[in-house]
Amino acid sequence: PKVDARKLQEVLTKDEQYIPILRKAHDLFSEYGKQNDLHINCQKQVHDLISEFEKHSSQAQSQKAYIPRNPGKNGFCDFTLDQNHSAQGITLSHGNKSCYLQEAGYCFRTVLGNAPMTSGIYYWEIHADPRTENELKIGVSSERSFNLNTAFCDYDFGWAFYGLGQLRHGNNSSGPKFGKAFKNSGILGICLDMNKGTLGFSLNGEFLGAAFVDERLKKGPFWIAVSLLHKAGFQLVCGKALPPCFPKQHLLQKSK
Numbered sequence: 001p002k003v004d005a006r007k008l009q010e011v012l013t014k015d016e017q018y019i020p021i022l023r024k025a026h027d028l029f030s031e032y033g034k035q036n037d038l039h040i041n042c043q044k045q046v047h048d049l050i051s052e053f054e055k056h057s058s059q060a061q062s063q064k065a066y067i068p069r070n071p072g073k074n075g076f077c078d079f080t081l082d083q084n085h086s087a088q089g090i091t092l093s094h095g096n097k098s099c100y101l102q103e104a105g106y107c108f109r110t111v112l113g114n115a116p117m118t119s120g121i122y123y124w125e126i127h128a129d130p131r132t133e134n135e136l137k138i139g140v141s142s143e144r145s146f147n148l149n150t151a152f153c154d155y156d157f158g159w160a161f162y163g164l165g166q167l168r169h170g171n172n173s174s175g176p177k178f179g180k181a182f183k184n185s186g187i188l189g190i191c192l193d194m195n196k197g198t199l200g201f202s203l204n205g206e207f208l209g210a211a212f213v214d215e216r217l218k219k220g221p222f223w224i225a226v227s228l229l230h231k232a233g234f235q236l237v238c239g240k241a242l243p244p245c246f247p248k249q250h251l252l253q254k255s256k
Contacts, residue, residue: 077122077238079224085112087148090228099226100129100233108137108151112144113224113236122192123242124224129233132184135163136234137227139199140192142216144223151227158225159212161188161201167211179208187237191246194218200246207245 080096087109092099099111117140126138139160141152153160153168160168163182167175180203182188189202197217198210226234 076241077117077124079113079115079124079236079238081224081236082112082114085114085144085148085223087111094235097237098129098233098235099228100131101228102231106134106230107149108154108227108229110141110148110150110152110225110227112141112148112152116221116223117192117194118220119194121195121242123240123246124190125237125240126188126190126226127235127237128183128185128187129235130184131231132233133231134229135181135183136229136232137162137168138188138190139168139211139225140217140222141225142220142222152225153227159199159214159217160225160227161190161208161211169212178211179203189243189245190224191242192217192222194220194222202243202245205243205245207247 081092081099083092083096086092086099089103090099090101090109090111092111096114101109126136137151137153137160139153139158141158143152143155143157146152146155146157151160151168151172152158153162154170154172156170158169161178161182162168162175165177165179165181167178169175179201182203186204189205191198191200191202193200194217197213197215199212199214199217200210201208224236228234
């Protein structure tokens, strides 16, 4: 049978549990291209993989549809960092509320929150680690299945404040100026308002503004996301109400 490798990859990567199958399929496709004794066997195995996936694909899509609702109310949320969605080299501690990266290289590494944000308003804080030598990229991601050894905001599914006093969204090298510098001291407040589609920030109790206004920010799920570079860390603080420095347009509308 004729195999559409690109289509198979697109379908398989929609759910994390099929990544091992994707890797196996990739290996088999490599063998498939060689006109040797493995040709027929590999062709059959690839066909069997497709059949197996088709049998389970409806179940996989159903599982994705059942992301638990986790509405934000008055900004309150209770998240930790996710050990299973943390790049190599990042060490989590204090109940997965703190993390630190220390390495010789200069590649951004990403860590995500453990639970999705699905509706309403969420507020959390990033408390600086005085050991930090390189600015963080801080915000939200609508995806979890990507290379965590990159910055989440390099992609179109990531929205971030970069501690240099800039924004990043779908770009790994440039973005508009925003706010003030944030690196190894202070408290950065973050508010995702999924009612209005905004992502706003504050620094040490001063509202910096709505960094992003985007209809896509109304449609979850989203995960807390932070990218670290070389030597950097932070503490995640949740469980607080939206502070008064955020203007009224960021206050909670009753979650549906």
